[in-house]
Structure formats: C-alpha cells, structure tokens
Amino acid sequence: MIKTLLNNHPLIIFFFSFVIVGVAIIFEHFGQYYACPLCILQRWAYVFCGLTALLLMVIKQKNHFFKTLAEFKLCLFAIVGASFALRQIHLQSLNSSELMSISGCGMPLSTLLEYEGIFNGLRLAFIGGPSCAVEDWRLIFNFAEWSLIGFIVILLLFSSYKIVRLYE
Numbered sequence: 001m002i003k004t005l006l007n008n009h010p011l012i013i014f015f016f017s018f019v020i021v022g023v024a025i026i027f028e029h030f031g032q033y034y035a036c037p038l039c040i041l042q043r044w045a046y047v048f049c050g051l052t053a054l055l056l057m058v059i060k061q062k063n064h065f066f067k068t069l070a071e072f073k074l075c076l077f078a079i080v081g082a083s084f085a086l087r088q089i090h091l092q093s094l095n096s097s098e099l100m101s102i103s104g105c106g107m108p109l110s111t112l113l114e115y116e117g118i119f120n121g122l123r124l125a126f127i128g129g130p131s132c133a134v135e136d137w138r139l140i141f142n143f144a145e146w147s148l149i150g151f152i153v154i155l156l157l158f159s160s161y162k163i164v165r166l167y168e
Contacts, residue, residue, distance in 0.1 A: 009161040010056040013074070013154055017050030020150050024143075033143075036132040037109040037125035038088045042147045045081025049074060049154055071158070078154045084126070085148035091128045092135055092144060102129055 021043050027033045035043070052074040059067045091102070106129050113121035135142045141149070 009157050010053040013053035013157060014050045014057070016150070016154065017046040017053065020147075021046050021050075027143075034131070036088075036128075037112060038084050038091075038128055038132045039143065039147075040109045041084045041122075041125055042081050042088075042144075045077050045084060046150070048077040049081065049151075052077060071162075074158060075155065078151045078158075082148055082151035082155075085144050085151060087126060087128060088132055088144035089148065091132045092142065102127060106131065 024035070024039070024043055028035050052070055055070050056067065056074065059070060094102075107115075109121070109125055112125055115121075116124055139146075
C-alpha cells in the first residue's frame with residue numbers, strides 16, 4: 001500500500017497542493033481573513049508545486065531529462081514556499097517595536113508588484129511587514145505554521161519516493 005502511494009506521489013502532491021489553496025481561498029472569502037503578501041506567495045508556491053506534480057504525471061518515463069528537471073522544480077518550489085512560511089513565522093515571533101522597524105510591505109501584493117516591479121516587489125514582500133505578523137486564526141498552529149508543515153509533507157513524500165526507488 002505504501003509503495004502504491006509513493007508511486008502515485010505526483011497525484012497526491014497535486015491534490016494536496018490544490019486542497020490547501022482551496023482551503024486558503026475559502027478562509028479568505030468566507031472567513032473574512034485578509035491574506036498578506038507572504039500568504040499569497042505561499043499560495044503561489046503551492047500552485048507551482050501542484051502544476052509541477054501534474055507535469056510529472058504527464059511526463060512519466062518518456063524523457064529522463066525533463067522528468068529530472070520537473071522533480072528539481074518541484075523541490076525548489078517547495079523549498080521556496082517553506083522559506084516564505086519560515087519568514088512569516090519569524091515575523092510573527094517579533095515584538096511590536098521590532099515589527100514596526102520593518103518596512104517591507106504595507107500594500108497588497110498586486111499593488112506592490114505594480115509600483116515596485118517584480119523583483120523589488122517580491123523582495124519587499126519577502127521582507128514583510130506588520131500585516132504579515134497578524135495571527136488571525138489558530139488550530140494548534142497558525143496559518144504560516146500549517147503552511148510550513150504542508151511544504152515539509154510535500155518534500156518528505158517526494159524524498160521518500162526517491163529513496164524507495166533508489167533501493168529497488
């Protein structure tokens with residue numbers, strides 16, 4: 001059973017990623033929780049993980065180079081998403097005086113990218129700001145901590161698949 005799950009890891013990662021994004025959108029629209037730029041960047045990392053997993057399902061064994069490239073991209077998107085989540089967790093741990101000294105973002109991500117350009121806008125979004133440190137909801141962990149756990153699950157699922165394939 002575990003081997004079957006691991007062999008279908010792209011399908012699991014695809015559904016897992018889009019369920020997480022769907023839950024985040026439901027919380028935003030029906031729960032009235034404002035998504036800060038770091039939250040939106042984490043959502044995009046999940047979307048890219050899911051789309052890359054979908055690409056891995058399509059590629060299968062047809063071309064080893066493209067499969068390896070897609071696997072690398074999947075890991076890269078998960079690591080980048082985890083770094084966004086870790087940055088948000090760090091911001092949430094700061095006290096109010098330290099938080100007010102951070103002047104990264106104070107506008108929605110779309111406005112930030114429009115006025116600052118893509119690279120500087122993403123840099124400012126990663127720096128974060130007071131809106132990124134708000135903990136609106138908690139069920140054992142907050143949104144950023146759950147997001148970090150999700151990216152770790154994706155990386156563990158993928159790496160366990162690779163380890164099993166290595167010893168076959």
